[in-house]
Amino acid sequence: MTEPMPVISVRDVHVDYPGHPPVHAVRGVSFDLFEGEVVGLVGESGCGKSTMARVLTGLVPRTEGEVEFLGESVEALGIGRRPVELTGIQMVFQDPGSSLNPRRRVGSQIMDGLKLAAYRERRRLAELEDLLDDPDLPPLLTRTASRSLPDQPKTPAEWLERVGLDAADANRYPRSFSGGQRQRIATARALAAQPQVLIGDEPISALDASTQARVAYLMSTLAVSQGTALLFISHDLSVVRLIADRLLVMWSGRIVESGPTEEVWSNPGHPYTKSLLAAIPAPDGAGRLPAMPESQADFDAPPVIH
Amino acid sequence: MTAVLRIEDLSLGIRTEDGLRPILDGVSLEVQRGQVQGLAGESGSGKTITGLTVIGLEPNRSEISGHIWLDGQDLLKLTGSALNAVRGAKVGMVFQDPSTSLHPQLTVGSQLTDHVRYHLKVSKDEARDRAVQALDRVGVQGGRATLARYPHEFSGGQRQRIAIAIALACDPAVLIADEPTTALDVTVQAGVLTLIRSLVDSLGLAVLFITHDLGVMSAVADRVAIMRHGQIVENGLREQVFTAPTHAYTRELLASLPGAKGGLESRADLARMFPDGGLELASPEGLEL
Numbered sequence A: 001m002t003e004p005m006p007v008i009s010v011r012d013v014h015v016d017y018p019g020h021p022p023v024h025a026v027r028g029v030s031f032d033l034f035e036g037e038v039v040g041l042v043g044e045s046g047c048g049k050s051t052m053a054r055v056l057t058g059l060v061p062r063t064e065g066e067v068e069f070l071g072e073s074v075e076a077l078g079i080g081r082r083p084v085e086l087t088g089i090q091m092v093f094q095d096p097g098s099s100l101n102p103r104r105r106v107g108s109q110i111m112d113g114l115k116l117a118a119y120r121e122r123r124r125l126a127e128l129e130d131l132l133d134d135p136d137l138p139p140l141l142t143r144t145a146s147r148s149l150p151d152q153p154k155t156p157a158e159w160l161e162r163v164g165l166d167a168a169d170a171n172r173y174p175r176s177f178s179g180g181q182r183q184r185i186a187t188a189r190a191l192a193a194q195p196q197v198l199i200g201d202e203p204i205s206a207l208d209a210s211t212q213a214r215v216a217y218l219m220s221t222l223a224v225s226q227g228t229a230l231l232f233i234s235h236d237l238s239v240v241r242l243i244a245d246r247l248l249v250m251w252s253g254r255i256v257e258s259g260p261t262e263e264v265w266s267n268p269g270h271p272y273t274k275s276l277l278a279a280i281p282a283p284d285g286a287g288r289l290p291a292m293p294e295s296q297a298d299f300d301a302p303p304v305i306h
Numbered sequence B: 001m002t003a004v005l006r007i008e009d010l011s012l013g014i015r016t017e018d019g020l021r022p023i024l025d026g027v028s029l030e031v032q033r034g035q036v037q038g039l040a041g042e043s044g045s046g047k048t049i050t051g052l053t054v055i056g057l058e059p060n061r062s063e064i065s066g067h068i069w070l071d072g073q074d075l076l077k078l079t080g081s082a083l084n085a086v087r088g089a090k091v092g093m094v095f096q097d098p099s100t101s102l103h104p105q106l107t108v109g110s111q112l113t114d115h116v117r118y119h120l121k122v123s124k125d126e127a128r129d130r131a132v133q134a135l136d137r138v139g140v141q142g143g144r145a146t147l148a149r150y151p152h153e154f155s156g157g158q159r160q161r162i163a164i165a166i167a168l169a170c171d172p173a174v175l176i177a178d179e180p181t182t183a184l185d186v187t188v189q190a191g192v193l194t195l196i197r198s199l200v201d202s203l204g205l206a207v208l209f210i211t212h213d214l215g216v217m218s219a220v221a222d223r224v225a226i227m228r229h230g231q232i233v234e235n236g237l238r239e240q241v242f243t244a245p246t247h248a249y250t251r252e253l254l255a256s257l258p259g260a261k262g263g264l265e266s267r268a269d270l271a272r273m274f275p276d277g278g279l280e281l282a283s284p285e286g287l288e289l
Helices: A049-056 A084-088 A106-131 A156-162 A167-171 A179-192 A209-225 A237-243 A261-266 A271-278 B047-054 B080-086 B108-120 B124-137 B143-147 B156-168 B186-203 B214-220 B238-243 B248-255 B267-273
Strands: A008-017 A023-033 A038-042 A064-069 A089-092 A197-201 A229-234 A246-251 A254-260 B003-016 B019-032 B036-041 B062-070 B091-094 B174-178 B206-211 B223-228 B231-237
Touching: A008 A049, A023 A049, A023 A064, A023 A254, A038 A049, A038 A209, A038 A237, A049 A197, A049 A229, A064 A084, A084 A089, A084 A106, A089 A179, A106 A156, A106 A167, A106 A179, A156 A167, A156 A179, A179 A209, A197 A209, A209 A229, A209 A237, A209 B248, A209 B267, A229 A237, A237 A246, A237 A261, A237 B267, A246 A261, A246 A271, A254 A261, A254 A271, A271 B186, B003 B047, B003 B206, B019 B036, B019 B047, B019 B062, B019 B206, B019 B231, B036 B047, B036 B186, B036 B214, B047 B062, B047 B174, B047 B206, B091 B156, B108 B124, B108 B143, B108 B156, B124 B143, B124 B156, B156 B174, B156 B186, B174 B186, B186 B206, B186 B214, B206 B214, B214 B238, B223 B238, B223 B248, B231 B238, B231 B248
Parallel strands: A038 A229, A038 A246, A089 A197, A197 A229, B036 B206, B036 B223, B091 B174, B174 B206
Antiparallel strands: A008 A023, A008 A064, A246 A254, B003 B019, B003 B062, B223 B231
């Protein structure tokens, strides 16, 4: 049996932001993302997790290393429109109040996603026609492949219902929805493009605590049901561990620990992961103050891979 | 025990073109010396407005009824200089984001000494001494040299410590802390929570601690009030509220949280709690989206 091909493959990526001195935001990060899996990328502010999200979408150029999406390199974006092949990578941002266009009806914004899926499907068909003459058939999974599965919503109204809203909401503007509802709309818009990869950059941080788990769960079930790999980036481990198959813990631009969620959660190996877990206050009424990290000296320890 | 701060039947509405929009509805709360009274609720529940009203920072066009007792005075009856004499001197306040609550163009020293000199009428030198003491108390090292530095030279956690030092520089009896750790990383938050708790225990400070984060609430509060739609639906000792909540809303709030008693622990719990995959917008008790 051949190894499954990762949809995203990140190899030794470094990102420096210019400045005096330059900021080394990411210092040698490598990981793979596979179809239909949910991976949590967790860490605190400044650890480089959002920079990683931006590198994967080409929003930030990398200084070194390689990012491959279905076997082809993801280059940083220029000033033009994103190449259609890369629209198989979609993103949901932290604040849907600023990522949705306030002056367009939500239905038409979801339509953008549907059009991308249709466009990639057309490109794929055209490619297939070309291939009929080609004796050396390349892999079936290509970057232009859209993932139109039979039971997927076909219209913005159907997508709104898929995320728990009303079909009639398509004619409303983002401002008339609550934060959680807007994040559902942003998720619908992203998934309507039938991406191979969905990146959520702190998608639940701006929501009320009681709705965080619900929206995270919705995102993960929808993504998994259409075979989309979900990279869920968050500083809040307590919610991420509920939905992620695997965890990547980042500190100071590096992945310091990675492995199956339950193993990282119940048996953290790296000093930083231990501190991070110990600092989460549990809503158990015990009146226990969370532990402060004693020093950062041993955070430079080699990464732990479960 | 007597309450240092007593909020009694506080109601607040905002006049709009469509009439009075109710924000707070009969809120009553007491904060005792040496105690942290938590006030938790979701966004829009009225918890922040409650804190702001105590120090006379209620929104424009508010109509207020009720009493806020501090030192035998009803703060709601105070205006102008009488109110100024209370703000910062008898009640200190710490806000969520120290990078906006601190003035970026003023040194830490001047932000620490200006109100000390205003309220306590002390000399410049004495005010500086007090400022250094106040910084020392919150664990910001560096003595007098620190006073000449600007907020941007400090990390987020240190800035919030400085904001706490400013709030406590005049030795107020009451500290209102509105989401003081929400903008901080959890490892930094742990330090600030530990600091607030130790100030309460060592100085006998009375703290009204406002947060949406029930984990944080569980770590620092002695008593916990749960607020919803401008009303306090439950108020009790921390352990009771977290382990044997009496109100259905509190129970549902806790059930939706990872790490709470009966809360979410695994993906199986998610599947049980949201059988339709998280589609529904609101639960029976109306936790809204």
